[in-house]
Amino acid sequence: MKQYDICIVGSGAGAAPVAYELSRAGYSVLVLEKGPYLTEKDFTKDEIAVSRRSIYTPRLKDEQHVVETYNSDGSIDRVTAEASGWNFWNGSMVGGSSNLMSGYFHRMKPVDFKLRSTFGAIEGANVVDWPITYEEMEPYFTKVEQVVGVSGRVVEHPFQEQRSTREFPFPPTWEQPISGWFDAACEALGYHSIPTPRAVLPHDALGRNGCSYSNFCGSYGCATGAKGNARAALLEKAKATGRCDILPDVFVYKLDADRQRVTAAHYFDADGNSHTVKAGTFVVAAQAIESVRLLFNSKGAFHPDGLGNANGQLGKNLIFSAGGSGQGRFEFSRLNERQRFELMTRGAFVNRSLQDWYVYRREGHTYKGGTIDFLFEHANPVSRAMRELYDGDGHLVWGSRLQKRLEHAFKASRVFVFEVFNDWLPTDNCFIGVDEGVKDKWGMPVGKIRLYGHPHDLEVGAFLADKAENVLRQMGAVEIRSDISSAPPPNLVAGGCRFGKDPKNSVLDPSCKMHGIDNLYVSDGSFMPTGGSVPYTWTIYANAFRVADAIKAALKAKPNRL
Amino acid sequence: MITRRSLLLGGAALLLLPVESSADYARPVTILKEPFQTIAAVQRDLFPGGGTAPSPQLIKAIDYLAGVLNDPYVDDDTKRFLSDGARWLNERTGEDFGSAYYRLTPAQREEILQWLSGTPWGESWLWSLVSYLFEALLCDPVYGANTHEAGWHWLGHEPGYPRPKAALI
Ligand SMILES: Cc1cc2nc3c(=O)[nH]c(=O)nc-3n(C[C@H](O)[C@H](O)[C@H](O)COP(=O)(O)OP(=O)(O)OC[C@H]3O[C@@H](n4cnc5c(N)ncnc54)[C@H](O)[C@@H]3O)c2cc1C
Numbered sequence A: 001m002k003q004y005d006i007c008i009v010g011s012g013a014g015a016a017p018v019a020y021e022l023s024r025a026g027y028s029v030l031v032l033e034k035g036p037y038l039t040e041k042d043f044t045k046d047e048i049a050v051s052r053r054s055i056y057t058p059r060l061k062d063e064q065h066v067v068e069t070y071n072s073d074g075s076i077d078r079v080t081a082e083a084s085g086w087n088f089w090n091g092s093m094v095g096g097s098s099n100l101m102s103g104y105f106h107r108m109k110p111v112d113f114k115l116r117s118t119f120g121a122i123e124g125a126n127v128v129d130w131p132i133t134y135e136e137m138e139p140y141f142t143k144v145e146q147v148v149g150v151s152g153r154v155v156e157h158p159f160q161e162q163r164s165t166r167e168f169p170f171p172p173t174w175e176q177p178i179s180g181w182f183d184a185a186c187e188a189l190g191y192h193s194i195p196t197p198r199a200v201l202p203h204d205a206l207g208r209n210g211c212s213y214s215n216f217c218g219s220y221g222c223a224t225g226a227k228g229n230a231r232a233a234l235l236e237k238a239k240a241t242g243r244c245d246i247l248p249d250v251f252v253y254k255l256d257a258d259r260q261r262v263t264a265a266h267y268f269d270a271d272g273n274s275h276t277v278k279a280g281t282f283v284v285a286a287q288a289i290e291s292v293r294l295l296f297n298s299k300g301a302f303h304p305d306g307l308g309n310a311n312g313q314l315g316k317n318l319i320f321s322a323g324g325s326g327q328g329r330f331e332f333s334r335l336n337e338r339q340r341f342e343l344m345t346r347g348a349f350v351n352r353s354l355q356d357w358y359v360y361r362r363e364g365h366t367y368k369g370g371t372i373d374f375l376f377e378h379a380n381p382v383s384r385a386m387r388e389l390y391d392g393d394g395h396l397v398w399g400s401r402l403q404k405r406l407e408h409a410f411k412a413s414r415v416f417v418f419e420v421f422n423d424w425l426p427t428d429n430c431f432i433g434v435d436e437g438v439k440d441k442w443g444m445p446v447g448k449i450r451l452y453g454h455p456h457d458l459e460v461g462a463f464l465a466d467k468a469e470n471v472l473r474q475m476g477a478v479e480i481r482s483d484i485s486s487a488p489p490p491n492l493v494a495g496g497c498r499f500g501k502d503p504k505n506s507v508l509d510p511s512c513k514m515h516g517i518d519n520l521y522v523s524d525g526s527f528m529p530t531g532g533s534v535p536y537t538w539t540i541y542a543n544a545f546r547v548a549d550a551i552k553a554a555l556k557a558k559p560n561r562l
Numbered sequence B: 001m002i003t004r005r006s007l008l009l010g011g012a013a014l015l016l017l018p019v020e021s022s023a024d025y026a027r028p029v030t031i032l033k034e035p036f037q038t039i040a041a042v043q044r045d046l047f048p049g050g051g052t053a054p055s056p057q058l059i060k061a062i063d064y065l066a067g068v069l070n071d072p073y074v075d076d077d078t079k080r081f082l083s084d085g086a087r088w089l090n091e092r093t094g095e096d097f098g099s100a101y102y103r104l105t106p107a108q109r110e111e112i113l114q115w116l117s118g119t120p121w122g123e124s125w126l127w128s129l130v131s132y133l134f135e136a137l138l139c140d141p142v143y144g145a146n147t148h149e150a151g152w153h154w155l156g157h158e159p160g161y162p163r164p165k166a167a168l169i
């Protein structure tokens, strides 16, 4: 059996930087990924396969989750995902869900690292400061810009975070003319329009092709390599060192551990045969829910309640991105010919955000606010058509009325949308476990997700949505509305193995090594105690580069013992 | 039954096949057989076509729906509901008008659609029918529907590139 220095479970944003750094540093690395190895040539803009049937995620019949929610009387409702269709899977393939992301990249801000000491306690929430500072993470944010490739333009605004470089390494991608309308509206309102940084290359660079502006980006795999997904940006380069093996279609179901060390990983191959891997260091990066599930399923004589669960912290403090979305419609009948032409320009990105209320004061109280991203509604035609199925009074429409609505939606108007990102407060009521009563196709207990959104999150989200609506109104949109709710976005998930100095209330130490275990690191989004009011992936990438440095330092101090 | 693995592994190989070979997602069905006769009639009422809009026949909406009933990615409950809904609808039209939906007059059909859309199951059934009809209208023609890209032309929709060379389902 080949033995590796490092064995990584998962191959997404949390895994790839570790594979990249360690293989380049001369170590032998094995990446175990449950999904297939798909590359640029496999990705097409097939709405039926990708968005309507979700071929990149497991069938719920084979692999699922159990979802628990609170009823208004405090009792708990439990449904299996197979029965409810509630899907918490993201991309299962080499590169993970980073293949499917839209690539909205924002850095977390210094204040995100010290929420508890800045804003104090919030009742019912487990808010803590991070055990590291923005200053410690900054070099890694910069590294992601350069290695994964982030395009953008730095502008001054009240919450612009400190940077060690003046500009992004890549200029912004081609921008939609409506970005200019947006800037003008913000200026009139006294808001600060920010060009949204994107993990998308505007031109050929880093050994990858530039963006082809396919107009179908988020949820779709990238056929050029421009999107900074973990495979194109990092794993292919790790593989090229000759020291990184990537095994697709293998499901890791258990880690063995003695008191202080993980000794082996067990996986099923696609034919259901079980195999064992030995390595000096293990890294778990299967995305928050699945990483926690694997650690629970790895209980053994030395860790009877699950690996990393000596203090009952495993799976606790699951978080999502709180907020929601909103929209407004631009009617051609209200525009002149040039504006219509500009509005219908296809393929370019809007690339605009607002962070004016990252921290705000209201009625004598200081709140942690968030980020608002602006974009056009997704180009997927079936989902655009489905929006026209109900009239303004909520009645189903059919016949020639329905046809007219479709014609109007596609040919005489365009919908502009926004997404609000604010903190989902960690609480005792939102966590991950396993459900021993429901097994996946391999016979392993599935992950159980208990959901709860703190009311504070809704208040902040609604405040931000109001501001976003102001911009749409100023731009001349009509039918403006927003939907802020505590429904969790399954693709923006973190927590469950939070890092901290004190093992009593954390699972990982500040370098993301499991407390009490010498050779196990967790490097996906599950380390995050709070999420920052931004989408998570830039932070996950940056932290995984930081974890890679910690592993290198540990290996230097004490070479691998197999 | 196609497994997820064989499907995804097969994905790469499928790309080499000629386009026509995958058009059998929307295999022609015998329209006189239930539930297709009823569903085809409801489809015509929900989306009659006309003007510049393609008809359900042109976009092969009923054949596409037959593909949905065979689709390994659509769960069995949904498939059962699509068929059962047609049966329940005809039970109701039998009670009210003494015949199946597709034999009713346009006014009677409109009346029954109004009733149907006001019931929870009926609304949900109509919603499902329309969503699959919209798929037939706007999918890539590799799925055997949206014939001559008629739906895209009608709505001025430009597809994303690269387009699929074969249906992945
Ligand atoms: C449609 C979409 C849009 C998004 N847009 C954005 C955006 O604009 N900006 C942003 O910042 N983020 C975005 N995201 C989120 C982003 O993709 C995730 O935050 C990020 O990829 C998470 O990284 P991860 O390493 O935690 O998990 P993933 O990248 O999901 O990687 C986990 C991998 O582990 C594998 N795995 C799971 N269990 C096992 C096991 N037991 N054995 C072996 N392998 C296993 C999975 O198959 C998967 O490939 C988006 C996500 C989606 C789906």
Ligand code: SF4
Residues within 6 Å of the ligand: A200, A201, A210, A211, A212, A213, A214, A215, A216, A217, A218, A220, A221, A222, A223, A224, A225, A226, A227
């Ligand atoms: S080519 Fe550009 S627009 Fe298309 S998927 Fe890749 S990054 Fe997105």
